[in-house]
Amino acid sequence: MIVRITSKFGAVDAVHKTPHTGVDIAITEGTTLRALGEGVVDRIYDGSANIGKGLSIKLDDGTQLIYGHMNEVKARIGEHVHAGEIIGLSGNTGNSTGPHLHLGMKATDGSWLDPTHLADKVANVNWINGPITQIWGLLREKVSEITIDGFTDYLADFIVAFPVIAVVSGGVYALVRILSKGGATWAAIGTMIYGLLIVK
Numbered sequence: 001m002i003v004r005i006t007s008k009f010g011a012v013d014a015v016h017k018t019p020h021t022g023v024d025i026a027i028t029e030g031t032t033l034r035a036l037g038e039g040v041v042d043r044i045y046d047g048s049a050n051i052g053k054g055l056s057i058k059l060d061d062g063t064q065l066i067y068g069h070m071n072e073v074k075a076r077i078g079e080h081v082h083a084g085e086i087i088g089l090s091g092n093t094g095n096s097t098g099p100h101l102h103l104g105m106k107a108t109d110g111s112w113l114d115p116t117h118l119a120d121k122v123a124n125v126n127w128i129n130g131p132i133t134q135i136w137g138l139l140r141e142k143v144s145e146i147t148i149d150g151f152t153d154y155l156a157d158f159i160v161a162f163p164v165i166a167v168v169s170g171g172v173y174a175l176v177r178i179l180s181k182g183g184a185t186w187a188a189i190g191t192m193i194y195g196l197l198i199v200k
């Protein structure tokens, strides 16, 4: 999975008192979002409710896809959209504690389905900007949650994780070195930074 899920389908936590009806995907604000299938825009959320700005696309099979917490919706009600078409920009509107997209999937009988398998296709992320978006998101998260206690915990985890990070970075270096000597150093540094950020 390229994107990072910050709240899973069905999760009950501090933010979701009742089981989460979709998945929350960490996406930096202003990222282009795409339609996940062919259908008709049957609802636009204007930003006044918890879901913030967003829309619902009724797919040809009757399933509805709901996008929430967007910054800008670039689709009109009744508009026919094709898979991959741009439908707006991700954001942090409504009842949201950080930049993310809420993606919901509703069956024709009104029950909620797990849309996790669609998460990677929703945003304009690929193998190049995907990791950059992730690192940026993690960096912002880390900076916002620094406390003395948190730092001590992080340090403890870091000591445990460091040998793994070092070995993986070394492996990446050796692998990329076959292709390019200069690239290998950057790849190893990148892997090292990424490893430091995902320690939790």
Ligand SMILES: [Zn+2]
Residues within 6 Å of the ligand: 007, 020, 022, 023, 024, 101, 102, 103
């Ligand atoms: Zn959500």
